[in-house]
Amino acid sequence: MNDEYYMELAMEEAKKAARIGEVPIGAVIVKDDEVIATGYNKREHTQKASSHAEFIAIERANSVIGSWRLEECTLYVTLEPCPMCAGAILQSRIPRVVFGAYDPKAGCTGTLMNLLQDERFNHQAEVVPEVMQEPCALLLTTFFRHLREEKKRVKQNKCQCGGN
Secondary structure (H helix, E strand, O other), rough: OHHHHHEEEHHHHHHHHHHHHOOOOOOEEEEEEEEEEEEEHHHHHHOOOOOOHHHHHHHHHHHHOOOOOOOOEEEEHHHEEOOOHHHHHHOOOEEEEEEEEOOOOOOOOOOOOHHHHHOOOOHHHHOEEEOOOOHHHHHHHHHHHHHHHHHHHHHHHHHHHHOO
């Protein structure tokens, strides 16, 4: 198996999020060439700030392994991790993170800063960016385009109905 294979699995998780109206971000955690945990964005459904794909996958992997340490694992995620998820990655000791699309608004593994390779922390992680970047980015741009179109349609319908 290679990085593209596991990123495709992460993209399948992201599509699950999109199907329920969540921002399409998916994550997969692999140990010894075996998927041990998956997760996708559920923040709107749970109304919990921590319901990011990476966070969910990390918590599931902790349960599977029976430890908070995920030292022999690789995390695959369709979007560059945010500060919260980068912190969870560091705290769980994941040594390798592979992501698809950059996040210009909250990316903390290279875009705004690189928390995972900051030597001031007692743990760093290898970061492999841009694996299947275009299809990962397309999931997000398509989702947000449809969201904007839907909001526009609702607004137009509201105007045609006299604002009621």
